[in-house]
Amino acid sequence: MPTISDFKKEIVRIARANIGEHAWDYFPSRQAKRNENVKFGMCEYKCNLFVYEILLASLIDIGTPNETSEKRWMLRLEGKGDRPPTAGQWYNDEVPYFEEIDKEDVEGGDICSDGSHVGIVSKFGSTISANGQVVIENDWGFRNGQNNVKFFALCETP
Numbered sequence: 215m216p217t218i219s220d221f222k223k224e225i226v227r228i229a230r231a232n233i234g235e236h237a238w239d240y241f242p243s244r245q246a247k248r249n250e251n252v253k254f255g256m257c258e259y260k261c262n263l264f265v266y267e268i269l270l271a272s273l274i275d276i277g278t279p280n281e282t283s284e285k286r287w288m289l290r291l292e293g294k295g296d297r298p299p300t301a302g303q304w305y306n307d308e309v310p311y312f313e314e315i316d317k318e319d320v321e322g323g324d325i326c327s328d329g330s331h332v333g334i335v336s337k338f339g340s341t342i343s344a345n346g347q348v349v350i351e352n353d354w355g356f357r358n359g360q361n362n363v364k365f366f367a368l369c370e371t372p
Contacts, residue, residue, distance in 0.1 A: 221368055229342040238260040240257060253292065261344045262297075263298060278296035280296070301327045302327075302329050314364055314365065317365055323367075326363050327364055341353070
């Protein structure tokens with residue numbers, strides 16, 4: 215059976231394989247991979263969809279606890295009402311299989327959020343996230359002055 219460390223390595227591997235990808239772009243609508251009930255409409259940030267799909271591809275299903283907002287009623291008509299955890303839910307430690315950890319304990323495969331954005335830690339000091347245009351790897355979450363970022367580690371095998 216895979217260990218937590220194995221899952222974390224797989225999360226980083228799959229996230230890195232998507233650097234430069236435009237699949238989580240802000241503008242086009244997009245059907246979620248591996249979950250036909252999840253779709254994001256046009257002009258929606260998809261950083262939480264990116265994290266959700268990378269975790270699913272890593273065999274970690276954190277669920278889709280949210281309903282599409284009222285302003286996206288067309289998606290409900292299409293039967294696409296499910297939503298993955300938001301950046302705020304990550305920030306508030308409301309995601310199954312993960313628990314908040316201290317910044318000094320962060321390693322690749324952990325998740326970080328400031329409540330409005332969420333990404334995947336690739337290594338200490340570096341994250342991979344969908345920035346509204348493309349998937350990038352940079353120092354988001356570790357920059358000077360970013361004191362409101364929280365980090366979450368996989369705490370049990372799914």
